[in-house]
Amino acid sequence: MAYDVTVEIPYESLDPLTIGSCDDPSMVYRDTISVRIPQKNLWAYIKPNEPMPIRDVTAAAASALERPFSGPKFSQLIGPDKSLAIIIDNQFRPTPASKLLPAILDAVEKHGVKKACVICANGKVFPMSEKDTEMKVGRENLERMQRMGIPFYQNDDPRNPDKYVFIGKSSRGTPVWLNRHVAEADVTLSCGQAQANHWGYGGGGKLILPGVVSDETIESNHGAFVLSPETTYGSMAGPMRSDIDEVATMCGLTCTLNSVLDTKGAPAFINFGTHPEAHREAINVFNRVYAYRRPMGGPADIAICGVFAPTDHLFFHTGWGCMSADMVLKDGGDMIYCSPSPGVKTHLGDFPGLALFDLMKPYMPPSQANIERLHRDIYNRQVQMWAGCIWAPIYEVMSRKNLTIVTLEENLGMAKDIGMTAVTELQPAFDAALAKHGPDAKVVILPFARYQMPTDAIRMPAAKPFSLAAE
Template sequence: MKKIELKYKDSECMIEIPDKNLAGILNSNDLPEVKNADEEIIHALENPIESKPLCELARGKHNIVILVSDITRPVPSYILLPPIIEELIRSGADYDNITIVFGLGYHRKQTKEEMEKLVGHSIYNKVKCINHDIDDCINIGTTSRGTPVDVFRPVAEADFIIATGNLEFHYKAGYSGGNKAVLPGVCSKRTIESNHIMMIKPGTMPGKCEKNPMREDIDEAGTLAGVDFMVNAILNSHKKIVKVVAGHPIKAHREGTQYIDKMYKIKLKKKVDIVVASCGGYPKDINLYQSQKGLENASYAVKDGGSIILLAECKDGLGEKLFEEWMIKAKNTHEPVKWIQENFMLGAHKAAVICTVLERIKVYLVSSMSDEIVKNIFMHPVKSPQEGLDIALKEYGENSSVLVIPYANSVLPYVED
């Protein structure tokens, strides 16, 4: 019998799995933190991937915009920005020529205190910092897939654009980072929705860029916007920098994804009957909207008709108004999938994503939500992962296979076709 501790809210809980059933425990293969972050960033800027060095590219530019992630992302912008700005100054730019634009996508505007925290006190007091305004965007073209590309005016009017961010799996666009700083970062509502509706098309999934319509559309939008250079940090599970990639907005991004794959992508010989998955505890399991990432990742390891025992406290319930409305009003798991095709709505889109999983997999949910709510959203409430596992083992038989993913929000299992 194997005893395994799993994160749940701000503590741990235990599960016991018979040795004969345990197919494995999937954990990240963390790369070590770089010894000197500044040196790592400077080296990336001076030796970019498929690009001239930043100092050379930026020479003679008078309206430089740096795209920076908002407070909802774990990007260490306060570490990335000083070397970038030093290179810009070395190229002949003045601090007055540089604007930092926080890519909010569809998120709320940030306070001055939040902006200062993200970039650091020194940069905040030297460089103009502004929030993206979703209602002040101008059209710069249309992608080959029909997405109208409306970009925040100060970005569209810049003569040099640097995209910054961090790389991690994205549940439908393959990976974060790269041109996602533009779309959805600094685009209009109609542009974001036009791109996001592609998430229901074949090929959209975590860990995949090529032949992923959503990612390819994002990259095309970035090209239309004229992103000149990108700088992305790669973080291990402790949120420490293990690598910085810089250079061509697409080619440097793709090289960066290889480091994510090394740490978080785990190949399986075959899918299993049952996956026990923890989202990683608080704050990753603060609501179901956030916990969806763990459910999505775990689903790639489960056979059709199999089960996931998901640990997600959801102290804030479902977590998003439209998402909650769609999940509660749906009479079956197919309705949200049908609704999103007829009328795409941000927020509600995750109802369709979760229901796509629920159409082929049974989910036992360990949470603080009431049994009634859990049943209303087509999941099966259980008080502990052990209770869920015991039920699933009875259902699939004494020889059923069980896989454990202690940090399902980060780790991506996959089985090659």
């Protein structure tokens, strides 16, 4: 067979040292993996045209706070008579909180805010350790917060009713209990990353739900909507993301400071403004860079996906791109997902690269009958959807596509035990898929699959006139 093209696929994971999770240099992977493909079979190789990263993130954040996309300046929202809750995302999200917080703290100090707090949007993820917190928030910021009397909290006990205030029910029936520290604030600011994901998009209101709400609220939203056919990549109008934004409005999310990060984790865009308008504009910016026109003549027979820093140490995070690649791969096609997934060490123990995917083992192999059983178990609350919101959609894709994970050898045993196909070499996996689909097979390369989706998948809510009172 004549191979005319050699393609380099990102095969990376974030250096865990940068999130304070691990001191083992052997856990660092910044690499590529290559595959040789016949030119006639290379249907599409889709790469984004990324902008230059922002040089001074703190200065850009300060500028954004006083030049809002929508609504008042941050300085007009805060003051001595207004309490403030600043919500940041957790250790498994790459938003550079340590570089955003100085701009916010400057404004808090300048405008005499007497009562403020910073809270981590853990959702149901285990809380950050002291080291994680220092890496995420920044030692200088923590010391400054202490001097200013600004406490740091985490949403670390979502099953404790004493820590939450009942807000009401969303129009879709989600009961909402909000963390007391947020509920008691006059002004709430979220600092997150705007990006595509299998729920629609991340950031914005998502720092409220699942970030700082109770277990019951998270499970109600995730269990009801994550497996809806309308909950997909690019769908801001789907039921899950729409419910999230409605709940965030109910909870009084005043404004958002949004970052669009490039595929190396560097901020390329920052904006600020009222919820939900500013976040949706950040999503528009993200889409202009990472969404792509669906290639003509599809769908593909084979999709090869790469993974990239940041937070690519677990397939639980890297595997989101299975749902985006699904959009351009035929049923019965082969999805080859290149993810080293070296695992991560935390203060609560070690997590292997396929952590939490063992939860799908009782439903293997993927089949219609097992999918029906899974839906029943979700309805009966026998499956926790804070984790199921990741593995269950991938499981559903696996019921229609042939998924092969190219990964580290240490993950092969767990993959076999679960019933997932995993190998250590890309070229033999591709050769086998090409032999299966024949000499005219169409191959698509999605090097940054977790960010990428077709433009015709984008569905945004209808625009509405801006009104601060409505928020």
